[in-house]
Amino acid sequence: xxxxxxxxxxxxxxxxxxxxxxxxxxxxxxxxxxxxxxxxxxxxxxxxxxxxxxxxxxxxxxxxxxxxxxxxxxxxxxxxxxxxxxxxxxxxxxxxxxxxxxxxxxxxxxxxxxxxxxxxxxxxxxxxxxxxxxxxxxxxxxxxxxxxxxxxxxxxxxxxxxxxxxxxxxxxxxxxxxxxxxxxxxxxxxxxxxxxxxxxxxxxxxxxxxxxxxxxxxxxxxxxxxxxxxxxxxxxxxxxxxxxxxxxxx
Numbered sequence: 001x002x003x004x005x006x007x008x009x010x011x012x013x014x015x016x017x018x019x020x021x022x023x024x025x026x027x028x029x030x031x032x033x034x035x036x037x038x039x040x041x042x043x044x045x046x047x048x049x050x051x052x053x054x055x056x057x058x059x060x061x062x063x064x065x066x067x068x069x070x071x072x073x074x075x076x077x078x079x080x081x082x083x084x085x086x087x088x089x090x091x092x093x094x095x096x097x098x099x100x101x102x103x104x105x106x107x108x109x110x111x112x113x114x115x116x117x118x119x120x121x122x123x124x125x126x127x128x129x130x131x132x133x134x135x136x137x138x139x140x141x142x143x144x145x146x147x148x149x150x151x152x153x154x155x156x157x158x159x160x161x162x163x164x165x166x167x168x169x170x171x172x173x174x175x176x177x178x179x180x181x182x183x184x185x186x187x188x189x190x191x192x193x194x195x196x197x198x199x200x201x202x203x204x205x206x207x208x209x210x211x212x213x214x215x216x217x218x219x220x221x222x223x224x225x226x227x228x229x230x231x232x233x234x235x236x237x238x239x240x241x242x243x244x245x246x247x248x249x250x
Contacts, residue, residue, distance in 0.1 A: 010045050014053035022062055022073055033063065033071045060087070085190045085218020085231050089174060098172060099138065103145065107166040108135040112154060119151045122219060122230035130154035132163050134173070137204065144205050147234040153227065156181070174220070177228065186223040192216045192241060197234070205236040214241055 008016070021027045034042065039050045054071060057063045064074045088098045099105050112130045120127040132152040138145045150173065152163060159180045162169045169176050178184050197205065197213040205213070218231040235241060 010043070011049045011052040011056070014039070014043055014045070014050060015056045018053070018057060019060075019062065027073050029073050029075045031073045032069060033073070035070060085216060085220075085233065086188050088231075089185065089188060089218070089220055103138055103140045105136050105138050105148075107168070108137065110134045110164050110166050112157060112164060115151075115154075119230060122217075123151060123153050123227045125153060130157075132157055134163065142239075145235070145239060147201060147204055149232045151230040151232075152177075174228065183222040183224075183226070183228065185220050185228055187225065188218065188220040190216055190218050197236075201234050205234070207236055212237055214239075216241060 018027070018033070027033070033039070033054075036047055036050045036054065039054075040047045043050065054063065058065065058071075062074050063071050066072050111133055113133050114128045115123065115125055115131040117127045119131060120129065123131060125131065131154045132150075134150040134152070136148050136150075138148060152173070156177060157164055160169075160173075160176050162176060163173065171179065174185050192214055194212055194214055197207060197209065197211045199209060201207075201213060202209045202211050205211075207213075214235040216233040216235065218229070218233070219227065220229045220231075221227050
């Protein structure tokens with residue numbers, strides 16, 4: 001019986017490499033990427049593989065096609081625009097940090113708590129069983145961009161003790177989990193909905209009540225489909241949350 005190889009396919013490796021160059025600053029906004037033909041030669045793959053990698057990056061909104069110029073690195077995300085959970089996960093894996101340029105994060109707490117029912121359902125654990133809760137806020141020039149709570153299975157606390165500390169984790173939470181357990185992130189979904197802010201959320205975001213907020217839930221699983229993290233971001237008004245797509249490969 002043939003064995004499944006877990007090595008990411010070539011197009012994923014290419015998009016990851018280019019994304020890392022952008023996030024690390026090697027490629028800056030406005031820089032023109034080599035042509036698809038040149039990239040195919042450099043990576044030793046087919047043109048179709050490169051096209052697939054670039055399509056994914058265009059869908060993320062980090063590169064764009066400019067007529068008569070080529071493919072360029074998109075402008076840095078303005079401070080008012082909030083990253084999706086998936087964007088943060090990718091940034092953590094490529095740079096070791098969840099923040100984008102011009103943004104910083106403050107970890108407010110990191111503890112082991114009984115799992116609320118919605119968290120238990122997302123992580124597929126028993127309600128009331130111990131889970132890791134990491135609370136932080138993302139701050140930019142406009143103030144608090146988002147209130148973020150990450151929930152992780154409680155058994156990860158033994159493998160990665162740093163998850164219960166408020167200091168920054170080298171390589172990010174997902175990178176640290178992968179290094180300690182060999183579990184690698186794979187499928188993820190982001191879901192957004194609007195509701196009224198709680199009194200505590202409004203105070204933390206500097207809003208007068210009643211105020212509408214956008215709540216974005218990010219679910220990340222490992223390569224076997226087992227939940228790794230359930231994140232909930234609360235975003236105030238006036239901060240666009242954007243998800244890109246690309247119809248060029250339909």
